Amino acid sequence: MKNPIRKAAVPALISLAMFTGVAWAQTAPVSASSTSAMSSSSTAAKSHAQRRMDNVEQQITTMHSQLSITDAQSKQWDAYAQTMRDNAQKTSDALSGRRQKMATMNADDIMKSYAELAQMHADQMQKLASAWSDLYAVLTPDQKQTADTLFHNRPLHPRPAMHKHTAKPASASSAASSSGT
Structure with a gap:
């Protein structure tokens, strides 16, 4: 029983972890000198927002x-894509x-x-899960198998490249934990 629950929860938890990292990164204090830079960075923010939307597309x-996806499933x-x-x-x-x-x-x-x-993220995941259930219900057995493979083999939201350096190799983390650091 634990295994199916874990498999169902993993994509949602990975997505929440990704969102949490983005939200946590947003909590960096803003100095007075960087406040003036914020107006010039609005172009960069728009560019980031556009890149985010491009990634979703x-x-x-x-x-x-x-x-x-067939015309009959459109x-x-x-609804899911929207x-x-x-x-x-x-x-x-x-x-x-x-920000x-x-x-x-x-x-x-x-x-x-x-x-x-x-909370917003949790609400969004509920809406997405509902739209996915409606889509999944009309998929053919072959499409369901493909979907199952996609959801089992990768998270819904790939980890941003800028965070890849933060992961420690297994040997480094086990060495650190065994040394007490």
């Missing part, structure tokens, strides 16, 4: 192709708004903001 296109597919787009846009907007307010937020505000982001 690429994921949608790739998954559509991998699953060989209604459910379109949910992905809506979630990405809402997340981008929320993170941008949080703009960060300089004036105290620790209590930051914690509440983080809780709001986590």
Whole structure:
């Protein structure tokens, strides 16, 4: 019984971990000198938001192709894809708004903001899971097998390249834990 639950929870937990890392990175304090740089970085933020949306579109296109979605399945597919787009846009907007307010937020505000982001993410995952269930119900057995393989073999949201350096090799982490550091 534990194994099916673990398999079902892993994609959601990986996604939550990814979101948590992004949200946590947003909590870096903003100095007075960097406040003036924020206006010049709005172009970079738009560029980042656009890259995020482009990534979502690429994921949608790739998954559509991998699953060989048919015209008869397009209604459910379109609902799932739109949910992905809506979630990405809402997340981008929320993170941008949080980033703009960060300089004036105290620790209590930051914690509440983080809780709001986590709740928003949980709500988004529920909507995405519901849209996925509707789509999965109309997939052929071969498409379901492909989907099962896709969800078992990789997370829904690939880990950003900028975080790859933070993972320790197994030997390094076991050596560190055995040395007490």
